[in-house]
Amino acid sequence: MFKILCLSIGLLYLGALFADELAWRPPIQLATELKDDLIVTDYLVSEKLDGIRGYWSGTDFYTRSGKPISVPTWFTQGFPRYPLDGEFWLGRGRFHKILSVIKQTQAEPQQWQSVRFMVFDLPASEVTFEARYELMRSSLKGRSIYLDVIPQINVNSQAELNALLEDTLNKGGEGLMLHHKKALYKVGRSSQILKLKPLYTASAKVIGYQEGKGRFQGMMGALVVQMPDGQTFKLGSGFNDKQRSYPPKIGTQVIYEYRGLTHKGIPRFATFVQSERAEMNIKEKK
Numbered sequence: 001m002f003k004i005l006c007l008s009i010g011l012l013y014l015g016a017l018f019a020d021e022l023a024w025r026p027p028i029q030l031a032t033e034l035k036d037d038l039i040v041t042d043y044l045v046s047e048k049l050d051g052i053r054g055y056w057s058g059t060d061f062y063t064r065s066g067k068p069i070s071v072p073t074w075f076t077q078g079f080p081r082y083p084l085d086g087e088f089w090l091g092r093g094r095f096h097k098i099l100s101v102i103k104q105t106q107a108e109p110q111q112w113q114s115v116r117f118m119v120f121d122l123p124a125s126e127v128t129f130e131a132r133y134e135l136m137r138s139s140l141k142g143r144s145i146y147l148d149v150i151p152q153i154n155v156n157s158q159a160e161l162n163a164l165l166e167d168t169l170n171k172g173g174e175g176l177m178l179h180h181k182k183a184l185y186k187v188g189r190s191s192q193i194l195k196l197k198p199l200y201t202a203s204a205k206v207i208g209y210q211e212g213k214g215r216f217q218g219m220m221g222a223l224v225v226q227m228p229d230g231q232t233f234k235l236g237s238g239f240n241d242k243q244r245s246y247p248p249k250i251g252t253q254v255i256y257e258y259r260g261l262t263h264k265g266i267p268r269f270a271t272f273v274q275s276e277r278a279e280m281n282i283k284e285k286k
Helices: 014-018 095-102 129-140 158-170 241-245 276-285
Strands: 029-033 043-047 052-056 084-089 116-121 147-149 176-180 188-196 200-211 220-226 232-235 253-258 271-275
Touching: 043 129, 043 158, 052 095, 084 095, 116 129, 116 176, 129 147, 129 176, 158 176, 200 232, 220 241, 220 253, 253 276
Parallel strands: 029 188, 116 147
Antiparallel strands: 043 176, 052 084, 084 116, 176 188, 200 220, 200 253, 220 232, 253 271
C-alpha cells in the first residue's frame, strides 16, 4: 500500500473557486479543444481573452457555475435586458487581478473602473453566429463604456490562422477562439466552438506527494514537483489508478504538459505525461 506524505494545503483548482452546489447554472455553451484540421473559412476567429467568464441574465451577473457576481450598480447602467455571454477582462496578463475583483462578495467601485465586460455571444438569439455577431455589434454599440464586443475576423487559410496565433501570443495573448459561422447557440459542450492554445511540455522533479481524496483515498492525489528554477507546484491530473497506487519515486523527473504560466510562473492546467525514465526506455527501443 502506497504511503502518503501530506504536504501543506493543496493548490485549489480554478474551477473550485465558485464550487457552491447550486440548483441553477447559466445556460451557456462550452468550447471544445481544436484537434484536427478544419476548413478555417467556415469560422470567425477572435482572441481568447485571459479573463473570467460571466453571464448577464438581463438583470444580474453570474459566474459559469451560477454564483452571483457583485458589481457596482453604475457598472450595468445601459446594459440590455436580455442575456449576454462574455468575459470580465482587465487586459492581457492580468488574470490574477480580475480574479481577485470577481471574488469580492461586496464590489469595491474603484477596482471596477477598469473592468470591461467583453461580449462574445447572445444566448437568447436563434440566428447563426455570424448573424449574432453583427447583431451584437449593432445593438450594443455605445450602450456603456464598460461593455464591448470581442472582435471577430475572417481567416482565409491555415497558414493565416497560424500566423494570427503566433502574433497573438507574441503580444501576450492566451490563444484564439473559433466560432463556426453557421452555428446556433447550444447550451453545453459544442463542437462548433473551438479553442486554439499552445501546448507546452516540460519536466520537473518529484519531491513529495499529496494524499488522494474521495475515489482516490489511499492513493496519490497529486505529485509535489519542483521546476528547474526552484518553484514547486502540485501535479494532479493525467494519472491512471495504477500510477496513483504506484507513483514515481521521490527524485524522479516527470514530464508534463501545460498551457502557459500564471503570473507567479507556475504552469497552468498541468497534466502528467510520463516519467523521464519511461521516455528513455521508449527511445532505447527505437
